[in-house]
Every structure is written in C-alpha cells, then in structure tokens.
Ligand SMILES: [Zn+2]
C-alpha cells in the first residue's frame with residue numbers, strides 16, 4: 001500500500017538535511033509522496049523538485065507557518081501546516097519575508113539579553129547555524145549547546161529562552177485564524193500540526209468553524225491513543241486527516257522520514273479538496 005509523509009523539515013528551517021537528501025531518504029523509506037514543510041519558508045521545494053521527479057517521488061509544496069496566541073501561562077505556539085501551496089503567490093511570499101525580518105530582529109534581541117547574562121555568544125554564530133534557513137530560537141539553543149552553556153537544546157529553552165526564561169523575547173505571533181486565512185488565499189490547505197501540543201479541543205473546534213481544513217492526526221509524537229482521539233475529533237468536525245514524521249534530521253534523533261506514515265488515500269482526499277477549492281483570485 002503506498003504511503004506518504006506530509007511533515008518534513010530541511011536545513012532551510014531547523015532541519016539538518018538538504019532538500020536533495022530528504023528526497024533520497026523518502027525514496028529509501030519507500031514513500032510515494034512527501035511534503036516539505038519548513039518553518040515559514042518554501043524555498044526548499046524548487047531545489048528538491050528535480051530530484052523527486054527523477055526518482056518518481058510525488059513532492060507536495062508546503063510549509064509550517066508559525067502562529068500563536070496568548071494563553072493564561074504566556075505565549076502558546078500554534079503551528080499551521082499549509083499543504084499544496086501556490087509557491088508563486090506574491091502576497092503570501094511578501095508575508096513570509098516580513099515574518100523573517102521580525103524573526104531576525106527578535107534573534108538579535110535574544111542574543112543581546114544572553115550576552116547581558118554573561119553568555120558569550122554572537123549573532124554571527126547563530127546565523128551560521130541557521131544557514132539559509134529562517135533563523136529562530138532552535139538555532140540560538142544550538143549555539144548555547146556548542147558553547148557548553150547547556151547540555152541540550154531543551155535545557156536552553158528551560159533555563160534561558162523558553163517562554164519564562166530570562167532571555168525570552170516575546171514574538172509578535174500571527175493569530176491562528178489569520179494563518180488559516182493566509183494559507184487558503186495562497187491556494188493551500190491549512191492543517192493544524194501536532195494538535196497534542198495545543199491540548200485544547202475547544203480551540204480546534206473554533207478554528208474548524210473559521211476555515212481550518214485538516215488535522216495532523218498522525219505524528220511521530222502521537223501515541224496510538226492520541227491518534228485515536230484525534231481521528232474521532234477530525235471525523236466529528238469534518239476535518240481531513242493528515243500525518244507526518246516532523247523529520248528534522250540529526251537535530252531530532254529517532255524520528256526518521258516515514259516514521260508516521262499515512263496511507264496514500266489521505267493524500268488523494270487532500271487533492272480532491274484542493275480541486276474543489278481553486279485558489280481565489282488575488
Ligand atoms: Zn511544529
């Protein structure tokens with residue numbers, strides 16, 4: 001039975017592998033289709049496309065858009081996948097460019113605060129780790145590990161740059177509703193990523209009323225019980241089911257491409273939705 005992985009990162013965001021390499025890995029894993037879903041950037045697709053075509057892998061253009069909201073315990077990150085995106089939708093690309101500018105500004109500020117705390121890291125090191133990708137907190141965490149200030153990226157978040165850390169700089173998150181709207185305007189299918197991190201079914205219900213189309217029922221961090229729960233929720237709310245590994249390469253061990261495979265018929269359901277909802281004229 002053909003399978004797909006609809007959640008894969010490359011080094012264009014916080015993954016460690018090149019677009020070419022993730023295509024090879026997907027082929028080695030025996031997948032029929034893969035979506036590259038880097039954080040707030042879609043540039044890996046065009047690099048990967050010729051390799052995918054040569055190997056007979058169906059490559060789906062996508063991204064994982066950062067959104068968020070203010071909860072009782074501070075900022076809550078909400079990740080909205082956009083699948084089957086129109087890569088040439090100028091207003092959406094403009095929005096991503098602005099988001100990257102804000103990320104860069106925020107990263108500068110974070111490094112300043114860490115330096116004020118006596119942690120001697122530089123912004124250049126952070127950008128070097130980020131490579132051509134959208135710079136963010138994971139890259140700052142990596143530099144703190146390299147310097148030996150913390151043992152793991154997790155510890156960097158817990159002690160310094162997490163939402164309650166002394167070097168935390170609040171972002172200006174896009175509202176989830178706004179991410180849903182922007183993704184749909186760019187021809188994409190908005191899917192709530194790893195709903196287990198949101199832990200709030202009432203919110204998912206609200207977003208479903210506001211245009212959310214899919215739910216990432218299958219994910220490498222979802223146990224069989226969690227998968228079952230979200231399967232039922234997706235059915236109840238009329239959401240399409242998707243899934244993926246959330247592969248990041250060596251920066252997240254034990255999560256290979258294809259580790260949360262979904263049957264290809266779910267991809268077909270996404271395509272049917274897309275065919276019935278053509279990109280609105282802008
Ligand atoms: Zn995510």
Ligand SMILES: [Zn+2]
Nearest residue numbers: 007009064246
């Ligand atoms: Zn992800």
